Amino acid sequence: EPEVTQTPSHQVTQMGQEVILRCVPISNHLYFYWYRQILGQKVEFLVSFYNNEISEKSEIFDDQFSVERPDGSNFTLKIRSTKLEDSAMYFCASSELWQGDEQFFGPGTRLTVL
Amino acid sequence: AQSVSQHNHHVILSEAASLELGCNYSYGGTVNLFWYVQYPGQHLQLLLKYFSGDPLVKGIKGFEAEFIKSKFSFNLRKPSVQWSDTAEYFCAVNADNAGNMLTFGGGTRLMVKP
Numbered sequence: 001e002p003e004v005t006q007t008p009s010h011q012v013t014q015m016g017q018e019v020i021l022r023c024v025p026i027s028n029h030l031y032f033y034w035y036r037q038i039l040g041q042k043v044e045f046l047v048s049f050y051n052n053e054i055s056e057k058s059e060i061f062d063d064q065f066s067v068e069r070p071d072g073s074n075f076t077l078k079i080r081s082t083k084l085e086d087s088a089m090y091f092c093a094s095s096e097l098w099q100g101d102e103q104f105f106g107p108g109t110r111l112t113v114l
Numbered sequence: 115a116q117s118v119s120q121h122n123h124h125v126i127l128s129e130a131a132s133l134e135l136g137c138n139y140s141y142g143g144t145v146n147l148f149w150y151v152q153y154p155g156q157h158l159q160l161l162l163k164y165f166s167g168d169p170l171v172k173g174i175k176g177f178e179a180e181f182i183k184s185k186f187s188f189n190l191r192k193p194s195v196q197w198s199d200t201a202e203y204f205c206a207v208n209a210d211n212a213g214n215m216l217t218f219g220g221g222t223r224l225m226v227k228p
Binding site: 042048099103107 | 146204214215219
């Protein structure tokens with residue numbers, strides 16, 4: 001069964017450093033998403049992406065964040081200057097269709113900012 | 115903005131017990147509703163979803179959920195749990211004014227004792 005994959009599984013970085021989290025969505029999916037879950041809190045939506053453009057973004061997704069589909073398979077989330085409060089599990093997801101379709105989630109990347 | 119509440123944070127059951135996990139959302143418009151499960155060390159996986167039609171939906175592994183519009187609820191049920199149902203369960207809502215953004219509840223950790 002096709003899966004969403006994410007790398008790395010765990011990333012440790014110093015405050016102020018840039019990080020790039022990588023995702024490979026399911027190959028025939030057209031819509032891509034990032035969510036995050038701070039320890040002990042809810043899973044929160046960050047951004048959705050379609051046709052090389054951001055479709056929606058939450059208040060969390062400020063200028064420090066960016067997303068990109070650099071090639072036909074990868075989907076990346078970049079945090080330009082990490083803060084302690086960016087420490088969280090980051091989940092990538094993809095779906096074939098738009099509203100209401102099942103989103104398939106990756107295993108997550110645990111980001112630790114020191 | 116919509117919100118989702120899951121009332122039980124931790125549930126402990128013995129095998130063969132019946133399960134009901136509560137989920138309530140706050141949004142007056144049309145919604146798509148989902149239950150996701152995360153088994154230890156694994157991805158979020160879809161258990162079931164409701165878009166329209168019969169408010170009683172059946173999912174994988176013997177789970178079902180009932181959408182009660184008047185109560186803004188979408189409770190998850192299983193008549194007889196197994197040890198393998200030990201996992202964290204997440205209710206999620208996609209509102210018709212929110213593109214494909216999922217709003218998650220806080221999750222319920224279920225432990226089933228053999």
